[in-house]
Amino acid sequence: MNVLKKLSIKNLKLNTKRTIGTIIGIILSTSLICAVISMGFNFQQTFLNNAIENGGYYHLKISELEEKDIEVLNRNRNISKISKIYELNYGKDENARIDIYSMDIDVFKSRSYKIVNGRFPKNENEIIVNDWFLSGNDYRVGDTVEIPTYKKEVFQKNQKYKIVGVFEQKEIGFGEYIITTNEKSDVIDAYIVLKNPKNYKKDILNILGEDTKDIDNSYRKIRGINYESKNYGSTYNINDNILEYEVLAFNSTFLATLITVISIVLLIIIVTSVFCIRNSFAIATTEKTKLYGMLISVGATKKQIRKNVIYEGFILGLIAIPIGIICGYLASYILIIIMNAIMGESFLFGSTAVSFNFNLIPAVIAIVLAMLTIYLSSLSSAIKASHTSPIKQLRNTDDIKIKSKKLKTPKFITKFFKTGGALAYKNLKRSKKKYRTTVISLTVSILVFIALYTFINEVFSVTDEIYIKYDYNVIASSEHNLDFDDIDNIKKLDGVKKVYTTYVLTKGSSYMKNTDFNHVTNMDFAAQDCEEDDQDEEVCGPQYIAIDLLIFDPETFKEYCHKAKIDYASVKDKAILNDDYSDQEENGKIISKRIFDYQKGDLLPAVLNDKNKHFKIGAVTDVNPYGREDPYIMEPRLIVSFAYFDEKIIPQTLYIDATNAKEAIKKIKTINPALHFSNMEEEVESMRNLSLIVSIFLYGFITVITLIGITNIFNTITSNMELRQKEFAMLKSVGMTKKEFNRMINLETIFYSFKSLFYGITIGILLSYLIHLGINKSVSLKYHLPIIPIIICIIFVFLLVSIIMKYSINKISRQNTIETIRNDNI
Amino acid sequence: MEILKIENLTKIYGKGNTKVIALNNVSFSVEKGEFVAIVGASGSGKSTLLHLIGGVDRPTSGKVYIDGKNIYDYSDDELAIFRRRQVGLIYQFYNLIPILNIEENITLPLNLDGRKVDQKYLNDLIKLLGLDHRRHHLPNELSGGEQQRTSIGRALITNPAIVLADEPTGNLDSKASDEIVDLLKKSNRDYKQTIIMITHNLDIAKCADRIITIEDGKIVKEV
DSSP: OOHHHHHHHHHHHHHHHHHHHHHHHHHHEEEEEEEEEEHHHHHHHHHHHHHHHHSSOOOOEEEEEHHHHHHHHHTTTTEEEEEEEEEEEOOOOOOOOEEEOOOHHHHHHHTTOOOEEEESSSSSSSEEHHHHHHHHOOOOTTTTTEEEETTTTEEEEEEEEEEEEEEEEEOSOOOEEEEOOSSOOEEEEEEEEOOOEEEEEEEEHHHHTOSSSSSSHHHHHHOOOOTTBTTTTTTTEEHHHHHHHHHHOHHHHOHHHHHHHHHHHHHHHHHHHHHHHHHHHHHHHHHHHHHHHHHHHHOOOOOHHHHHHHHHHHHHHHHHHHHHHHHHHHHHHHHHHHHHHTTTTGGGSSSSSEEEEOSHHHOOOOOOOHHHHHHHHHHHHHHHHHHHHHHHHHHOSSSSSSOOOOOOOOHHHHHHHHHHHHHHHHHHHTTHHHHHHHHHHHHHHHHHHHHHHHHHHHHHHHHHHHHTTTSSSEEEESSOOOHHHHHHHHSSTTEEEEEEEEESSSSOSSSSEEOOOGBOOGGGGGEEEEEETTTEEEEEEEEEEEEEEEEEEEHHHHHHHHHHOHHHHHHTTSSSEEEEEEEETTTTTTTEESSOOOOOOOHHHETTTEEEEEEEEEOOSSSSOOOOOOOTTOOOOEEEEEEGOSEEEEEEEEEEEESSSSHHHHHHHHOOOEEEEOOOHOOOOOOHHHHHHHHHHHHHHHHHHHHHHHHHHHHHHHHHHTTTTHHHHHHHTTTTTTHEEEEEEEHHHHHHHHHHHHHHHHHHHHHHHHHHHHHHSSOOOOOOOOOOHHHHHHHHHHHHHHHHHHHHHHHOOOOTHHHHHHOOOO | EEEEEEEEEEEEEEOGGGGGEEEEEEEEEEEEEEEEEEEEETTHHHHHHHHHTTTOOOSSSSEEETTTGGGGGHHHHHHHHHHHHEEEHHHHHTTOOTSOHHHHHHHHHHHHHOOOOOHHHHHHHHHHHTTTTTTOOOGSSSOHHHHHHHHHHHTTTTOSSSSEEEEEETSSOOOHHHHHHHHHHHHHHOOOOEEEEEEEEEHHTTTTTTEEEETTTTEEEEO
């Protein structure tokens, strides 16, 4: 092996602590990069799994096909698989459609349907149904049912089917849904899986018979609403959900945001790592300037010196990068276990646990980035080393750049800290470059800590803020499936504290139109439309203000009055108007305004399902009613009690305040299984769990960045101390006492710490305020100075710097003074 | 035969008020096989002259011819290669690589040049230096004298055109100093090695064939 390579290896072995410190720094950076990218892939897979579970795995759906169309598709080389579902029935019921489909069991499974009871049908006389159908009609598994069947809207017969099972589907928007098998029709839904999803644009265009010359443009066209494709008209549907997560087809801002966040995080990691590793190399180069001077004096070329430094980096990388990669994958795996333990199965409101998806790409990217980091870090040191002046190094005159201007020490320093303090001050002033790295490392750790701490706190506060607004934790709703008996039974349940009920008209909409613009303060709320006037001419402009009519039962109405501090007796037969909204003035201040200027006692005219109505306003309030707590849906609401409302109504939604939301939902399901539930607790818990996980990530991230920083700081301070061994030995030899010496060291500690705290805290506070502004676009929270993280930083910084300096001093003081001064071979 | 020729060599450090003329228009020559001593007070410019001859530093003006070639026509890399092949440098403070053993320190210039070591020559040299029993020791395990002998070995291993010694006995006791001077005399006498040595010790200077006295950057006497 050539002598310079031998030198490199020997040097690394000799300076074990610094070598290990640098290796640890590289391991941390590499593992962080690997873990972050791996988590990105894990999330991608999880979201994909979630999308598959919710809607099945397919890329393109084409409806209303015939068998001959399927044959054409089968011949398309871009298609891997076609799942066929035969539509047997265009049935119509008075209240709901009954969809009957035929498919085989593989197709059933590919649609992510799950059998919850019984089995899949064996023939065309058996059916498996969804929960909606079963409970809505009071059927059981084993029953034989008669279902009116239709063909192209024309009644055929009442077909008998035996119910053999019940299935569950996650897709929303279904009514009653029946599946049988072994039956065919000439109306087929084809769920198409592409062979090469990465090529989805071209392949989908090809399947639909569209032009593939200008792919992006053509693809944009086919995504238009009601676009008629050449081959299949408008009966196709592209599964964006799957495509987004499978091939990162960015139609969703969420995914784009995730990628942006990961990129920013990676950038911070790389910058910090380059900084740390570069610092290690810089220290090594500084320590070896004399060595480089000697080598150059005996004839080593610049290229040889440069190669030597880079070779050292190569060795360190060879050891540290593989360890870092393994740690990165391990960390990612452990994080997933923790996340699943905390979130249970409610990750991001889906029901799939986060999955670990092993992929080589994080390792490849981490290796490339780490090698680049090491190369860049060592390059600047390599260039510096190769430009070492042998004369200056052999004469030791390069350490301090003497300025012609005399350096004055401030009086208070000499007064309080005496000679030791003066020496410390001069040292810091004259060797600024050496200390800059430590100060910057500390500053970065401090400001990152303060900023992220604020972010975490703000996220938790926002979650609390949203939760506090609700008076209930369960929402149960139904489309015509709820009756008064149900409500009474629910109210009697153990654990149900309060039930607020809203009603809807049995026929028509609960949205009214108000056309009396004299009382409207802001015409922006008016619906714009074009209508024909008396002369049959089309007139476009504001036509009406939509009003949300909320019908409560008397108890709920009373509770609302109590909440809004309105006298129930005086308004029970009248309407309560809630029409305030938030507006931003020119100076940026947010104030509350009203849409109307109706006052108590006024008559509010409205049109309800083409009938003219007048509502006497009993009160005006800014307290949002049940179910309308969201402050960002800005429309006027009129609340009435059904006891004094002369339209036919049925209950629609129950807002339930229960001791335990999960338990309450279980019990309510036994009363009416056809209800749809929202567990507000679960949603908030999900949000809190998500915040918790984000906190774990962020605190984990801060910890690793801080560790990299600490490695950096440890290296810088210890090596600076070692380089000053001779200086310390000389000071002792001329009579400096231990007390004076300690004073000098303590002052340097204070200087370091103050400087980094000053910059770190100032920038940290600025960042925390920006974060606060960013998060508080949606919720108004007061800004609080991040006192706790500031105190933590102050204590931490002083502790860290003192410990490291004291450790170095202890090591040095064990050495013999004279030997140190005499020994030039340090 | 002239091995070294210095022509109007000048070295100025700093500017304006801090300007220092370390060497002022110095010219002289050295024959092959000559042993020249350069003497002068502290700060007279002796070390500067030596470093300029060795190509370790560049002059403000003037030329240095070694073996007929002006070494300052070379680029930095060419100068480095020249230095490891044609110049042997011995310093007052040895300047050995602390993590290389004695043998490795001696063969360093050859290793940098990528040349194979003539094992017989190396063994003879180490024997001559009296370091046979110390060849695998590290510098910090050796006495000052032994370290300086190693330094001489490093200077001689490539059979350079010139050996430049900057106060080689400055850091040694009298016994070790005598050993070093003897070694230098031996290499000059037996191997016709051209040596230029800086010393402030006149007794040591008298061992040389010629003594050049420098004062304030100028040659004031040649004996």
